[in-house]
Amino acid sequence: ERYGTQSDEVVADSGYGNEANYAYMESNGIDAYVKYNMFHAETKCRYADNSFLVQNMHYNASEDYYVCPMGQHMERCGTWHPVSDLGYRSEVAVYRAVNCKGCPLRGMCYKSRYDRRTVEVNHTANGFKKRARELLTSERGMMHRSNRPIEPEAVFGDIKFNHGFRRFRLKSNRKVRVEFGLVALAHNLRKYSAILSERIMGQNTVCATV
Incomplete structure (x- = not known):
């Protein structure tokens, strides 16, 4: 749609x-x-x-x-x-x-x-x-x-159990979509931040080894 x-x-x-x-x-x-x-x-x-x-x-x-x-x-x-x-x-x-x-x-x-x-x-x-x-x-x-268990279910499990998002606080389809959009955005930012941290740590490790 x-x-x-x-x-x-x-x-x-x-x-x-x-x-x-x-x-x-x-x-x-x-x-x-x-x-x-x-x-x-x-x-x-x-x-x-x-x-x-x-x-x-x-x-x-x-x-x-x-x-x-x-x-x-x-x-x-x-x-x-x-x-x-x-x-x-x-x-x-x-x-x-x-x-x-x-x-x-x-x-x-x-x-x-x-x-x-x-x-x-x-x-x-x-x-x-x-x-x-x-x-x-x-x-x-x-x-x-x-x-399936690796891709979508792991994401929903992380959002629900690790970050406590268990129910929507807003009503109507439009508002729920906005609310979940923010939840998904926060999840993606956390994931991106973790990837950047791993890259930075990897670079520091290489520099220290050299």
Whole structure:
């Protein structure tokens, strides 16, 4: 917005990994190296080996149904459209098992008092997450992930914990931008001062050695 151009890549943590942001980035040709809330959990054996999670069930895309661990079809029985606080409208599909009575796996499958298990799936969001996972686990994605803790997180940690800036004192977007601009300016000046001091000390060391 400020520079009148858009980057080709965006790197962010899971706080920004929602459907609305993914949709915006895809529509604008941006590669989204953005984690989602279950990104790290999916790599754990406890998650990958859990056949009762809907994410691990077989899905027949052509006929639109899931298959539970007992081999029963979970047919689509409805759709609803939640709207986020910012007005983004999603589509969530609802699937329900035919009959779970007497199933020997029911105790491990679900705890609901209802006689049939129901699951909700956002196929659009899942597609975005799949693409994000491919990017994040690529060679370039691994590079971005290793740089994030070093570059932005270290800066915010220094500002917050070492210099005590924990909340904004002004209100409105315009005033907050000004306030943070001053905080960032102070941070950069401290950094520049430290670099100059190192150079001066280095020169003095060389002179003393000579």
